[in-house]
Amino acid sequence: MIPMFAIVWGCIFYVFMFFQRTITMRSLTRGHTWAYAYIGCNGSGPGTNLSHGDGGSIDRGGASMDSSVERIVEALFALQTGHGSRTSQVARPRILGTGNMDIRDELYVMCNDVPAPMGSYLATFVGRLLGFS
Numbered sequence: 840m841i842p843m844f845a846i847v848w849g850c851i852f853y854v855f856m857f858f859q860r861t862i863t864m865r866s867l868t869r870g871h872t873w874a875y876a877y878i879g880c881n882g883s884g885p886g887t888n889l890s891h892g893d894g895g896s897i898d899r900g901g902a903s904m905d906s907s908v909e910r911i912v913e914a915l916f917a918l919q920t921g922h923g924s925r926t927s928q929v930a931r932p933r934i935l936g937t938g939n940m941d942i943r944d945e946l947y948v949m950c951n952d953v954p955a956p957m958g959s960y961l962a963t964f965v966g967r968l969l970g971f972s
Contacts, residue, residue: 849934857929857940864927865944872923872946880921880950888924891950919950 871884880891928939
């Protein structure tokens with residue numbers, strides 16, 4: 840009976856450690872990714888891999904648009920997404936067999952625009968409209 844209790848308590852401890860590590864990891868990923876997005880997707884976060892990219896095209900729900908209107912809409916709403924990912928490991932107790940279990944978290948958020956003067960905004964808009972950016 841004692842070995843069975845040891846296995847059950849080992850499982851309970853392992854599940855507790857797994858969820859504790861997962862909650863901590865997700866909290867750090869969320870905090871670093873939101874801070875990264877808040878400052879316009881510039882900078883870095885300790886232990887969190889941060890990157891950004893263009894949001895791509897707008898979902899039109901199957902509707903077709905004139906190509907010039909489509910270019911204007913995409914130039915106006917050229918959005919960027921920030922991506923944060925983090926990995927961690929949870930060690931298995933000896934009673935369950937040693938080793939580690941890998942856990943991973945990812946989060947995508949929209950990047951804030953960095954405030955710029957009106958001339959800079961217009962130059963960026965015209966550049967996107969003409970396909971330079």
